[in-house]
Amino acid sequence: xxxxxxxxxxxxxxxxxxxxxxxxxxxxxxxxxxxxxxxxxxxxxxxxxxxxxxxxxxxxxxxxxxxxxxxxxxxxxxxxxxxx
Amino acid sequence: xxxxxxxxxxxxxxxxxxxxxxxxxxxxxxxxxxxxxxxxxxxxxxxxxxxxxxxxxxxxxxxxxxxxxxxxxxxxxxxxxxxxxxxxxxxxxxxxxxxxxxxxxxxxxxxxxxxxxxxxxxxxxxxxxxxxxxxxxxxxxxxxxxxxxxxxxxxxxxxxxxxxxxxxxxxxxxxxxxxxxxxxxxxxxxxxxxxxxxxxxxxxxxxxxxxxxxxxxxxxxxxxxxxxxxxxxxxxxxxxxxxxxxxxxxxxxxxxxxxxxxxxxxxxxxxxxxxxxxxxxxxxxxxxxxxxxxxxxxxxxxxxxxxxxxxxxxxxxxxxxxxxxxxxxxxxxxxxxxxxxxxxxxxxxxxxxxxxxxxxxxxxxxxxxxxxxxxxxxxxxxxxxxxxxxxxxxxxxxxxxxxxxxxxxxxxxxxxxxxxxxxxxxxxxxxxxxxxxxxxxxxxxxxxxxxxxxxxxxxxxxxxxxxxxxxxxxxxxxxxxxxxxxxxxxxxxxxxxxxxxxxxxxxxxxxxxxxxxxxxxxxxxxxxxxxxxxxxxxxxxxxxxxxxxxxxxxxxxxxxxxxxxxxxxxxxxx
Numbered sequence: 001x002x003x004x005x006x007x008x009x010x011x012x013x014x015x016x017x018x019x020x021x022x023x024x025x026x027x028x029x030x031x032x033x034x035x036x037x038x039x040x041x042x043x044x045x046x047x048x049x050x051x052x053x054x055x056x057x058x059x060x061x062x063x064x065x066x067x068x069x070x071x072x073x074x075x076x077x078x079x080x081x082x083x084x
Numbered sequence: 085x086x087x088x089x090x091x092x093x094x095x096x097x098x099x100x101x102x103x104x105x106x107x108x109x110x111x112x113x114x115x116x117x118x119x120x121x122x123x124x125x126x127x128x129x130x131x132x133x134x135x136x137x138x139x140x141x142x143x144x145x146x147x148x149x150x151x152x153x154x155x156x157x158x159x160x161x162x163x164x165x166x167x168x169x170x171x172x173x174x175x176x177x178x179x180x181x182x183x184x185x186x187x188x189x190x191x192x193x194x195x196x197x198x199x200x201x202x203x204x205x206x207x208x209x210x211x212x213x214x215x216x217x218x219x220x221x222x223x224x225x226x227x228x229x230x231x232x233x234x235x236x237x238x239x240x241x242x243x244x245x246x247x248x249x250x251x252x253x254x255x256x257x258x259x260x261x262x263x264x265x266x267x268x269x270x271x272x273x274x275x276x277x278x279x280x281x282x283x284x285x286x287x288x289x290x291x292x293x294x295x296x297x298x299x300x301x302x303x304x305x306x307x308x309x310x311x312x313x314x315x316x317x318x319x320x321x322x323x324x325x326x327x328x329x330x331x332x333x334x335x336x337x338x339x340x341x342x343x344x345x346x347x348x349x350x351x352x353x354x355x356x357x358x359x360x361x362x363x364x365x366x367x368x369x370x371x372x373x374x375x376x377x378x379x380x381x382x383x384x385x386x387x388x389x390x391x392x393x394x395x396x397x398x399x400x401x402x403x404x405x406x407x408x409x410x411x412x413x414x415x416x417x418x419x420x421x422x423x424x425x426x427x428x429x430x431x432x433x434x435x436x437x438x439x440x441x442x443x444x445x446x447x448x449x450x451x452x453x454x455x456x457x458x459x460x461x462x463x464x465x466x467x468x469x470x471x472x473x474x475x476x477x478x479x480x481x482x483x484x485x486x487x488x489x490x491x492x493x494x495x496x497x498x499x500x501x502x503x504x505x506x507x508x509x510x511x512x513x514x515x516x517x518x519x520x521x522x523x524x525x526x527x528x529x530x531x532x533x534x535x536x537x538x539x540x541x542x543x544x545x546x547x548x549x550x551x552x553x554x555x556x557x558x559x560x561x562x563x564x565x566x567x568x569x570x571x572x573x574x575x576x577x578x579x580x581x582x583x584x585x586x587x588x589x590x591x592x593x594x595x596x597x598x599x600x601x602x603x604x605x606x607x608x609x610x611x612x613x614x615x616x617x618x619x620x621x622x623x624x625x626x627x628x629x630x631x632x633x634x635x636x637x638x639x640x641x642x643x644x645x646x647x648x649x650x651x652x653x654x655x656x657x658x
Contacts, residue, residue, distance in 0.1 A: 009415070009417070009418045009489070011417065011486055012489065021556065024549075024552070024553075024556070025553075027549060028549050028550065028553055031542070031545055031546045031549055031550075032546070034542060035542070035546065038538055038539075038542060040538075040539040040542065040543065041537070041539040043451075043454045043455070044454055044459065044462070046463075047543075051546065052543075053466075053543040053544075053546040053547040053550070054546040054547070054549070054550040055550070056466060056467075056470070056547065056550075057470045057546065057547040057548065057549075057550035057551040057553075057554070058550040058551070058553055058554045059554075060466070060467045060470045060471070060551070060554075061470050061471065061474050061550075061551045061554035061555065062554045062557075062558065064341060064342065064345060064467075064470075064471050064474060065345060065474070065554070065558055065563070065564060065565065066563075067342060068342045068343075068345035068346050068565065069345075069346070069563075069565045071342055071343075071346060071572075072346050072565065072568075072570075072572075074573075075572045075573040075574075076346070076568070076570045076571075076572055076573075077570065077571045077572070077573060078570065078571065079569040079570055079571060080571075081571040081581075082571060082580055082581070083221075083222070
């Protein structure tokens, strides 16, 4: 069956995904650790917060998705809304 | 000097596309942007072919660093787009695409407002055919809405330039600014809004997200490259350092990312992120320092290439599968691995990963914002930068090529499409890795900026990786909004739904009133008839109706004779 053959894709195997995510988490961790080792230039006071960019990126994106999801309640319509 | 007017080679390519067929046409179309770019190299800085029109000096070709930079960019972009469109068997698209590119080149070399206006309108008239070329009902109506906006922009520009011609007695296009006295102030604002419409300012942006995704796979590549970038050029020339642009720009950078997260049509997601990227450029122009302006035009340069690349990969998906909605796609990495990798390069570039093109230009604008004390603007831009990674960098490749397997099995797109995408991807990496030799060398203002220092690379990587971590976390917790077949209301709702509904209601009320009035008149007429006719006897009720016609006749003759007699005698009585 082609179905079975196709499901051999790299990203179809949960163990592959797990491995990739583990590498990803390690890289994230390393980036935060580096923040304490390397001396960053500070252009702005807020940048003094440890791992400021990491926190800001994570919180910013989470807020973005949650707000966008909430927007759906107001602005989402059917696919053919304008064609009717 | 051995050069010709800059837009001519591309326009000649458009002519070749009309009259020629087969390999000769392909060769001439491909040669047009190359010859055009070589032609630019032969141009020295200055004003050429100037002439006088109704007492005003016109400068159809003015060459300086700013116009040259955009000139080279447009030739590069049109070359890639032409390669991408080579397999298309539709003369209309080839002609429109090349003529559109030629108009963009003409516009950035225009030294006076009248020449600018002519190319401004040509941009609209040539590009709309790229939308109509899709030949669907949606594309037709969307094209008309697009055209209305573009022509409105042209009309505003014309009105503004006429005021300036009257006040300043000159049509030359130099710094305009918003500080004027009297009527010139009106003119300055008119031109500002004319540029603003083409730049997709908030509330004037819906033409872009409405029409670009309705165009053909190859048409969208042309569309995404030129109109908005000509507007960015025009702002950099006419309104640098206007603070209002900072606030407009930061709005543009932020609001589209919310729409992009929940949008299903992946090319519409890219259209929203196009506005987001222009927002960065507009902020740079608004700040107005050399670093900020350089950042704005450098970002315009890079954006055309990486946004073109992303649009090309999505166009390839649409071309091969006939589908472009995130809800219907997924798992395509198995059958389109090359396209997948090229898409990821585009995604890395727009997200400003180090060594990719977005990194070297976006950072200039961010650095300028911090340096000039725009704290909140800087924070919001940082948010927008994380957001663009979220929707363009992750969402686009993820929902098209990975996510759940949609079961679609296809092949890689035609060779020319792959070559064009590879060209775009290689350019992105070269621009990002060797900025000093490429995009920085073209920058119009003096600068010494180095994007590759430890701080900058580290902070950017932190921002991006933790944005990705947010995506992973939300996905694992099933909090990420799924792709749904849907339409999201944007400001186009006002003129596509609200206004038509209001007009419909007013019209139906007016018509209803008229109908009721007509009915009441008919009823009253019928009533009169009924009152004068005795239906039981089958006879009219009136006195004369009861007589024979001849009897009535006699009565009337008697009356007439009496009147005649009186008229005869009255003069004598007086």
